Amino acid sequence: MSAGTVGLVVAMSAEAQALTGRAQPTEQVIKLAESAYLRVGGMGPSAAERSCAALVDAGVRALVSVGCAAGLAPACRPGALMLPAEVLSAQGHAIATDAPWRAALLAVLGGRWNPLVENIVGVDRVIGSTEKHGLHATTGAIAADMESAVVAREARRFGLPMIAVRVVSDEVDDSIPEAFLDAIDVFGRPRVRLLLNALIRRPGDAADVARLRRGFKKACDTLSQIAARTGPAFCCPETSDL
Numbered sequence: 001m002s003a004g005t006v007g008l009v010v011a012m013s014a015e016a017q018a019l020t021g022r023a024q025p026t027e028q029v030i031k032l033a034e035s036a037y038l039r040v041g042g043m044g045p046s047a048a049e050r051s052c053a054a055l056v057d058a059g060v061r062a063l064v065s066v067g068c069a070a071g072l073a074p075a076c077r078p079g080a081l082m083l084p085a086e087v088l089s090a091q092g093h094a095i096a097t098d099a100p101w102r103a104a105l106l107a108v109l110g111g112r113w114n115p116l117v118e119n120i121v122g123v124d125r126v127i128g129s130t131e132k133h134g135l136h137a138t139t140g141a142i143a144a145d146m147e148s149a150v151v152a153r154e155a156r157r158f159g160l161p162m163i164a165v166r167v168v169s170d171e172v173d174d175s176i177p178e179a180f181l182d183a184i185d186v187f188g189r190p191r192v193r194l195l196l197n198a199l200i201r202r203p204g205d206a207a208d209v210a211r212l213r214r215g216f217k218k219a220c221d222t223l224s225q226i227a228a229r230t231g232p233a234f235c236c237p238e239t240s241d242l
Contacts, residue, residue, distance in 0.1 A: 009039065012189075062161045065152070122146065167222045177205035
Protein backbone atom coordinates (compact mmCIF):
# COMPACT_ATOMS: atom_id res chain seq x y z
CA MET A 1 0.00 0.00 0.00
CA SER A 2 1.08 3.57 -0.56
CA ALA A 3 2.32 5.74 2.29
CA GLY A 4 -0.91 7.73 2.39
CA THR A 5 -3.43 4.89 2.35
CA VAL A 6 -6.57 5.80 4.29
CA GLY A 7 -9.07 3.41 5.87
CA LEU A 8 -12.73 4.43 5.86
CA VAL A 9 -14.78 3.03 8.74
CA VAL A 10 -18.41 2.98 7.59
CA ALA A 11 -21.35 1.52 9.49
CA MET A 12 -24.25 1.36 7.05
CA SER A 13 -24.60 0.05 3.52
CA ALA A 14 -26.45 3.15 2.34
CA GLU A 15 -23.62 5.37 3.60
CA ALA A 16 -21.08 3.32 1.65
CA GLN A 17 -23.19 3.51 -1.48
CA ALA A 18 -23.49 7.28 -1.08
CA LEU A 19 -19.72 7.58 -0.73
CA THR A 20 -18.77 5.33 -3.62
CA GLY A 21 -21.74 5.44 -6.00
CA ARG A 22 -22.38 1.70 -5.81
CA ALA A 23 -23.35 -1.04 -3.39
CA GLN A 24 -20.47 -2.47 -1.38
CA PRO A 25 -20.13 -5.85 0.33
CA THR A 26 -20.25 -5.88 4.12
CA GLU A 27 -17.54 -6.93 6.55
CA GLN A 28 -14.82 -6.93 3.89
CA VAL A 29 -11.92 -4.57 3.28
CA ILE A 30 -12.60 -3.03 -0.13
CA LYS A 31 -10.01 -1.19 -2.20
CA LEU A 32 -11.49 2.04 -3.55
CA ALA A 33 -8.25 3.45 -4.94
CA GLU A 34 -4.52 3.25 -4.30
CA SER A 35 -5.07 5.84 -1.58
CA ALA A 36 -8.19 4.48 0.14
CA TYR A 37 -9.77 1.33 1.51
CA LEU A 38 -13.24 0.96 3.01
CA ARG A 39 -14.99 -1.47 5.34
CA VAL A 40 -18.75 -1.56 5.95
CA GLY A 41 -18.79 -3.04 9.43
CA GLY A 42 -22.26 -2.42 10.82
CA MET A 43 -23.57 -0.08 13.49
CA GLY A 44 -22.18 0.19 16.99
CA PRO A 45 -18.92 0.37 18.92
CA SER A 46 -17.99 -3.31 18.60
CA ALA A 47 -18.51 -3.25 14.85
CA ALA A 48 -16.35 -0.13 14.57
CA GLU A 49 -13.58 -1.79 16.56
CA ARG A 50 -13.62 -4.79 14.22
CA SER A 51 -13.45 -2.51 11.19
CA CYS A 52 -10.48 -0.63 12.60
CA ALA A 53 -8.65 -3.89 13.29
CA ALA A 54 -9.33 -5.22 9.78
CA LEU A 55 -8.20 -2.00 8.11
CA VAL A 56 -5.05 -1.77 10.21
CA ASP A 57 -4.29 -5.42 9.42
CA ALA A 58 -4.65 -4.49 5.75
CA GLY A 59 -1.96 -1.85 6.20
CA VAL A 60 -3.80 1.49 6.24
CA ARG A 61 -1.89 4.46 7.65
CA ALA A 62 -4.82 6.70 8.67
CA LEU A 63 -8.46 6.26 9.69
CA VAL A 64 -11.68 8.13 8.90
CA SER A 65 -14.94 7.66 10.76
CA VAL A 66 -17.44 8.58 8.06
CA GLY A 67 -21.23 8.45 7.96
CA CYS A 68 -24.28 9.95 9.61
CA ALA A 69 -24.80 11.44 13.06
CA ALA A 70 -27.67 12.44 15.33
CA GLY A 71 -28.06 16.13 16.01
CA LEU A 72 -27.91 17.23 19.65
CA ALA A 73 -28.26 20.98 19.13
CA PRO A 74 -30.76 23.11 17.20
CA ALA A 75 -28.09 24.17 14.69
CA CYS A 76 -27.68 20.56 13.57
CA ARG A 77 -30.16 20.10 10.77
CA PRO A 78 -30.29 17.15 8.37
CA GLY A 79 -27.59 17.49 5.75
CA ALA A 80 -25.24 19.58 7.94
CA LEU A 81 -21.60 18.52 7.62
CA MET A 82 -19.45 18.00 10.72
CA LEU A 83 -15.65 17.95 10.92
CA PRO A 84 -15.24 17.91 14.72
CA ALA A 85 -12.07 19.10 16.39
CA GLU A 86 -12.52 16.51 19.12
CA VAL A 87 -14.40 13.27 19.61
CA LEU A 88 -15.73 12.56 23.10
CA SER A 89 -16.20 9.10 24.54
CA ALA A 90 -19.34 8.19 26.45
CA GLN A 91 -17.22 8.62 29.60
CA GLY A 92 -16.30 12.16 28.59
CA HIS A 93 -12.70 11.54 27.46
CA ALA A 94 -11.72 13.78 24.54
CA ILE A 95 -9.50 12.73 21.65
CA ALA A 96 -8.45 15.41 19.15
CA THR A 97 -8.82 14.70 15.47
CA ASP A 98 -5.78 15.33 13.28
CA ALA A 99 -5.48 19.11 12.90
CA PRO A 100 -3.50 19.34 9.61
CA TRP A 101 -5.74 16.80 7.91
CA ARG A 102 -8.88 18.53 9.14
CA ALA A 103 -7.49 21.88 7.97
CA ALA A 104 -6.91 20.43 4.50
CA LEU A 105 -10.52 19.25 4.39
CA LEU A 106 -11.84 22.58 5.66
CA ALA A 107 -9.92 24.39 2.94
CA VAL A 108 -11.66 22.28 0.29
CA LEU A 109 -15.13 22.05 1.81
CA GLY A 110 -15.53 25.20 3.88
CA GLY A 111 -16.86 27.54 1.24
CA ARG A 112 -19.85 25.51 0.14
CA TRP A 113 -20.70 23.30 3.11
CA ASN A 114 -19.66 25.47 6.08
CA PRO A 115 -18.71 22.46 8.23
CA LEU A 116 -19.47 22.48 11.93
CA VAL A 117 -16.30 21.88 13.97
CA GLU A 118 -17.77 21.48 17.45
CA ASN A 119 -17.35 18.18 19.26
CA ILE A 120 -19.18 14.93 18.62
CA VAL A 121 -19.85 12.37 21.37
CA GLY A 122 -19.98 8.60 21.23
CA VAL A 123 -23.01 6.58 22.31
CA ASP A 124 -23.52 2.82 22.40
CA ARG A 125 -27.08 2.72 21.07
CA VAL A 126 -29.67 4.82 19.29
CA ILE A 127 -30.90 7.57 21.60
CA GLY A 128 -34.14 9.53 21.76
CA SER A 129 -34.88 13.22 22.09
CA THR A 130 -34.68 13.42 25.89
CA GLU A 131 -31.26 11.77 25.93
CA LYS A 132 -30.08 14.01 23.08
CA HIS A 133 -30.92 17.15 25.02
CA GLY A 134 -29.25 15.72 28.11
CA LEU A 135 -26.04 14.83 26.28
CA HIS A 136 -25.79 18.29 24.77
CA ALA A 137 -26.26 19.86 28.20
CA THR A 138 -23.70 17.67 29.95
CA THR A 139 -20.99 17.37 27.27
CA GLY A 140 -21.42 20.42 25.03
CA ALA A 141 -21.25 18.13 22.01
CA ILE A 142 -23.58 19.04 19.17
CA ALA A 143 -23.95 15.58 17.59
CA ALA A 144 -23.58 11.91 18.47
CA ASP A 145 -22.79 8.65 16.73
CA MET A 146 -21.92 5.09 17.70
CA GLU A 147 -18.57 4.69 15.94
CA SER A 148 -16.37 7.81 15.96
CA ALA A 149 -15.22 7.55 19.58
CA VAL A 150 -14.08 3.98 18.99
CA VAL A 151 -12.28 4.90 15.76
CA ALA A 152 -10.54 7.77 17.58
CA ARG A 153 -9.51 5.46 20.42
CA GLU A 154 -8.21 2.78 18.07
CA ALA A 155 -6.35 5.32 15.93
CA ARG A 156 -4.60 6.60 19.03
CA ARG A 157 -3.78 3.06 20.12
CA PHE A 158 -2.19 2.28 16.75
CA GLY A 159 -0.49 5.67 16.46
CA LEU A 160 -2.47 6.69 13.36
CA PRO A 161 -3.97 10.06 12.37
CA MET A 162 -7.76 10.14 12.46
CA ILE A 163 -10.60 12.44 11.47
CA ALA A 164 -14.38 12.19 11.68
CA VAL A 165 -16.52 13.20 8.72
CA ARG A 166 -20.14 13.07 9.78
CA VAL A 167 -23.40 14.40 8.36
CA VAL A 168 -26.47 15.05 10.50
CA SER A 169 -29.43 12.84 9.64
CA ASP A 170 -31.89 13.60 12.45
CA GLU A 171 -32.56 16.59 14.68
CA VAL A 172 -32.36 16.91 18.44
CA ASP A 173 -36.14 16.66 18.84
CA ASP A 174 -36.39 13.55 16.67
CA SER A 175 -36.81 10.13 18.25
CA ILE A 176 -36.60 7.01 16.11
CA PRO A 177 -39.71 4.83 16.50
CA GLU A 178 -39.25 1.25 17.64
CA ALA A 179 -41.05 0.19 14.45
CA PHE A 180 -38.18 1.60 12.42
CA LEU A 181 -35.38 0.23 14.60
CA ASP A 182 -36.90 -3.25 14.55
CA ALA A 183 -37.13 -3.19 10.76
CA ILE A 184 -33.48 -2.54 9.89
CA ASP A 185 -30.49 -4.83 10.24
CA VAL A 186 -27.10 -3.93 11.70
CA PHE A 187 -26.03 -2.48 8.34
CA GLY A 188 -29.10 -0.20 8.22
CA ARG A 189 -30.77 -2.22 5.47
CA PRO A 190 -34.59 -2.19 5.66
CA ARG A 191 -36.58 -5.35 6.22
CA VAL A 192 -39.70 -4.19 4.43
CA ARG A 193 -42.13 -6.81 5.71
CA LEU A 194 -41.19 -6.13 9.33
CA LEU A 195 -41.56 -2.40 8.81
CA LEU A 196 -44.96 -2.73 7.18
CA ASN A 197 -46.19 -5.03 9.94
CA ALA A 198 -44.94 -2.63 12.61
CA LEU A 199 -46.64 0.32 10.94
CA ILE A 200 -49.88 -1.62 10.70
CA ARG A 201 -49.71 -2.13 14.47
CA ARG A 202 -48.64 1.48 15.13
CA PRO A 203 -49.81 3.64 12.21
CA GLY A 204 -49.03 6.78 14.18
CA ASP A 205 -45.32 6.10 13.63
CA ALA A 206 -45.62 6.46 9.85
CA ALA A 207 -45.10 10.25 9.81
CA ASP A 208 -42.02 9.97 12.03
CA VAL A 209 -40.53 7.23 9.86
CA ALA A 210 -41.14 9.27 6.71
CA ARG A 211 -39.47 12.34 8.25
CA LEU A 212 -36.47 10.32 9.39
CA ARG A 213 -36.07 8.79 5.95
CA ARG A 214 -36.07 12.28 4.40
CA GLY A 215 -33.39 13.37 6.85
CA PHE A 216 -31.28 10.31 6.12
CA LYS A 217 -31.56 10.95 2.39
CA LYS A 218 -30.34 14.53 2.88
CA ALA A 219 -27.39 13.21 4.86
CA CYS A 220 -26.52 10.65 2.19
CA ASP A 221 -26.79 13.30 -0.52
CA THR A 222 -24.26 15.42 1.36
CA LEU A 223 -21.94 12.41 1.77
CA SER A 224 -22.10 11.84 -1.98
CA GLN A 225 -21.30 15.46 -2.76
CA ILE A 226 -18.34 15.77 -0.40
CA ALA A 227 -16.86 12.43 -1.50
CA ALA A 228 -17.05 13.61 -5.11
CA ARG A 229 -15.31 16.84 -4.09
CA THR A 230 -12.53 15.36 -1.94
CA GLY A 231 -11.90 11.94 -3.48
CA PRO A 232 -11.93 8.67 -1.53
CA ALA A 233 -8.97 9.63 0.70
CA PHE A 234 -10.72 12.78 1.97
CA CYS A 235 -7.77 15.07 1.19
CA CYS A 236 -5.43 13.12 3.46
CA PRO A 237 -1.90 14.53 3.27
CA GLU A 238 0.93 12.05 2.92
CA THR A 239 1.12 10.12 6.18
CA SER A 240 4.69 11.25 6.76
CA ASP A 241 3.42 14.85 6.81
CA LEU A 242 0.50 14.28 9.17
